[in-house]
Amino acid sequence: MTLGRLVALVGQNVSRSKKNFLMSAIGIVVGISTFVFFIGLSEGIKDVVLGRIFLVDQVEVVAKKLDTGFMQIGGGRVLDESAAVDLRKLPGVRTVSPKMKLTFPTRGYGGESLFGKTIWAEIIADGIEPSLVEREIDKPADFQDFDADFSCAAGETCPDGQTCEAGTCVRQPCEYKEDTALAICPGLSYCAEDTGRCEMPIPALASNQLLELYNGSLATAMSSARNRMPKLSKGTVLGFQLYLTLGKSFLGKSDRAKPLTRRVRLVGFSDQAISVGITLPIAYVKRYNDRFGGPEAASTYHSIILRVADQTLVPQIVAQVRALGFELAESTENAERAADIIKTVQSVFALVSFIIVGIAAINISQMFFMLIAQRRREIGVLRAVGASRGDVRVIILGEAAFIGLFGGALGIAAGAGAARLADYVASKLPDFPFKPESFFTFPTWVWLGALGGAVFFCLFGAFFPANAAARQEPAAALTQ
């Protein structure tokens, strides 16, 4: 029997038993729509939790702390360059990126253009390798160490505020005055009081979470009846600059060196940035830690990020990291826990959905047994005119596959429709941190799994009736 003839025969059979087939498809529709809705929801939540809150394609390593019960003290192996070398050798580790925090008091001020008033704040900052975020930010060249020595021998251009002299970029001298400091130097550069030269602002990144946190909670909390804090978008804050006072804050000051004032410019958002604070190229942090905290502060990393080649290798890498005498940062521990919880919840949703579809398959099985009893003589006629046992089996299974495709497609449409409705309802709720545009993510495997699952369960339900129909002797069937 050709596929075209089978399709025609199945179509004729389905159209004359519409009611039976529709009733059978209802269970499939309910099961598949449940599957699509809940798996889409858990995938969406997974994207937010593991893609934005806890990152699972990387492992953050920290030095082992000794827990005395009332405080933690360092006691394990120090995270320095030799540790980074050892970690880089672990199988499955793609890249190693150290992080270093500023280890001295720092405060920031500015923000008139955004908030309508100057805001002062204690600043927490860390430093990362620019290569860690080069694919994540729009202009990677903005996030680099502008205090490094730049060559202009081969015709390269120098950063703003520097001129090319004998193949080397040299900062232009300037006369510092408070009211002209920002205008006297070319481009983005400004005149620094301590050096008397044009300096580029220190590039900084903020975390996506920080913006979420500000818009979701801080903006409201910091607003007063007279002064409402605006909601911010990435577009409005990119390029925003503020002053940093390095070596001095509200909490104290460094004893090692005189405080410095530098400008900082926000050049992008990244999930690699510190959650609350700003992230700078690590070269700045090393220099300032050396200046205000000493050589040890400049050579000790606070954590090292290991990017893994394959997420499935994470457990193996974690074990090796622990064997080297290090432990995981809380964010990585949380990511592991979150991933486990989401996986469990997702499995429960999938199980419930498949139980519903499984019950529908039993219903389908009963329906086919009933149909076959009704069509016993007809099957005998088909056998008399040349249908083999295999043909009879294929016809019944073809009808089941049709119910699966039809019920599966309807279930997918219903599940996706319910998801859109849920998103619409959620869009009317007040904003909260990490609120996504959509709570649902539908990877291709969800569609294929839904449709494939529907067809599979229908075929499974029809398998035994189809075999029973095929086993009927034509003579016995014709005597009905």
Add this chain to the structure above:
Amino acid sequence: MIRLRNVSKRYRSAAQDEYALRDLTLTIEPGELVAVVGTSGSGKTTLLNIAGGLDRDFTGEVEVAGNALSRLSDRALSDFRNRAIGFVFQHFSLLDHLSALENVLLPATFVRGTPPLPNPRARGMELLEKMGIGHKAKERPGNLSGGQKQRIAIARALLFTPRLLLCDEPTGSLDTTTGQQIIETFQQLNAEGYTVVIITHEARVSEAVRRVIRLEDGRLVDDGKGGT
């Protein structure tokens, strides 16, 4: 065309086994027009089912058009029924959800390998015209008379020009006039070269054939000339 040697068929039951056919041996040559008669339960329909490859649960040897049916696989036997045998049943056995033409074309659905006809649809229409119901090609069986339904069933049996027609009480559900017309149709088909075997209990059918085989309790009790 049909050779049966020592064919027996028994139905097993808890009380005792019942024989539908007992050690039956007979031959029907190509081109014959044969009536198989007997009382109810004499084994007529069982004989037709076995000769048509619809029932394989028997002992003995059955050969149809040179094929030993018990040696064919289910698939090969299905192919054989599809191309070499036409069945006509008492209750027409048409599919009510299909039109007259679609019923006639039903055997074409199950063709495997090289199609026996280049254009089954044209052949189907030709047969309906020949049966005098070409104008009913698009009608469903539910809208047709008994005689018209039986003509559709005959047209279906003839689609691939099978040479052997096995008919089980083909006039049993028809009035006298229509029944007579159907008998004449079989006579005409026999004249065209078809081997026709008719299971019947009606005397008028026995009178219209050249050979009458009588069965009683599954045994051949008479094999003689008919009325023509």
